[in-house]
Amino acid sequence: MVGARAVVDVHGAVAEGFEPVREAFVRNFEERGERGAAVALYRDGRKVVDLWAGSADGDGDGGAPWAQDTAQVVRSATKGVAAACLLLLHQRGQLDLDAPVGTYWPEFKAAGKERVTVRDALAHRAGVPALDAPLHPAQAQDGNSGPRALAAQAPFWAPGSDHGYHAQTYSWLIGELVRRASGGRSIGRYVAEEIARPLGLDLWIGLPAAEERRVGRIAAVETPPSPAAAGLRTRPKRNVTEAYEDPASLTRRAFGAIDPPPEENDPGYHAAQLPASGGIATARSLARFYAALIGEVEGPGARLFAPATLTSARTPESEGPDRVLVVNTRFGLGFMLHGPAAPLLSPGSFGHPGRGGSLGFADPGEGVAFGYVTNGMQQNVTADPRAQALVRALRECLR
Known part of the structure; x- marks a missing residue:
């Protein structure tokens, strides 16, 4: 049930300074209905976040x-x-x-x-x-x-x-x-x-x-x-x-x-x-x-x-x-660009x-x-709340 706090074992690694991303990843399971998911980040060509957790069969409870x-x-x-x-x-x-x-x-x-x-x-x-x-x-x-x-x-x-x-x-x-x-x-x-x-x-x-x-x-x-x-x-x-x-x-x-x-x-x-x-x-x-x-x-x-x-x-x-x-959207050559319809990290x-x-x-x-x-597909098109929580955490790490 969305809103219920879930206990989840998170696997993987986070480089120093990127701990907020892990915290946001955990909260996605606790507060945002996450079932099974993974997130990764590279900074200047080096992997700094690599996390995964939850259920691979989408049930979010065992499996x-x-x-x-x-x-x-x-x-x-x-x-x-x-x-x-x-x-x-x-x-x-x-x-x-x-x-x-x-x-x-x-x-x-x-x-x-x-x-x-x-x-x-x-x-x-x-x-x-x-x-x-x-x-x-x-x-x-x-x-x-x-x-x-x-x-x-x-x-x-x-x-x-x-x-x-x-x-x-x-x-x-x-x-x-x-x-x-x-x-x-x-x-x-x-x-x-x-x-x-x-x-x-x-x-x-x-x-x-x-x-x-x-x-x-x-x-x-x-x-x-x-x-x-x-x-x-x-x-x-x-x-x-x-x-x-x-x-x-x-x-x-x-x-x-x-x-x-x-x-x-x-x-x-x-x-x-x-x-x-x-x-x-x-x-x-x-x-x-x-x-x-x-x-x-x-x-x-x-x-x-x-x-x-x-x-x-x-x-x-x-x-x-x-x-x-x-709505108003922004595209480059095949890629969506940062904007209200598709919020990314920066312009x-x-x-x-x-x-x-x-x-x-x-x-x-x-x-x-x-x-x-993620395998827990929610009813949204571009601005998923779980992805956006992770992006906000990333933005915090870069301040």
């Missing part, structure tokens, strides 16, 4: 404990990893951000989308956040039906003229661009070969069957009545929750581009390559990924983004009223939350990278 190697579906926090793939292809001269998507994917030119650029696709300006005919989960996961449906889809607004969160269609838009620009590699393979393997990450878009045993089981939990949970649910007068309840709204159609919703605890879903929502990671790997975007990291691997790429990633491309999320932060909990981001000015994953 299989969250282990050091437990990984979790991170929902839309996957979008930041997917965006990095396109930015790496651009950095290596294999992709022009200002070229039409149709340059790489000719079929996408149909139905008035010939002028949609790669930059538009990353910044949620492509105009195709929904499908006229939603896909069944089996179609969404087969690797072909999604790109084919999106290529044929007419835009919901003049591409490039406005922005709206591509909640599900981002999977096929970004995934297909990676495949076309990389010489035929799927986005899951690209992540494995260019990001996860070099950096030693437990992070996948398309989970290998041998790793299925490690995945925590998602469970829906009650959202505590806390101001920190407000996120997209309190302003403006018509909020995202109300918009979602309207079957005719673009919000409902965007989140419902896969209908019925896929079963997120199904191994088939874990194996699918859905870069909008289906990534699986540990907190330490999510944090390490962001640390490698902004600088050198200890251990295997090297910095991923050159300084110019890092600047491009977090330069605002879309700001203002979001046609899908119905210089960039990253991506996952609906219901997970969060990954980096703050180059502070040299900080953050990863939080």
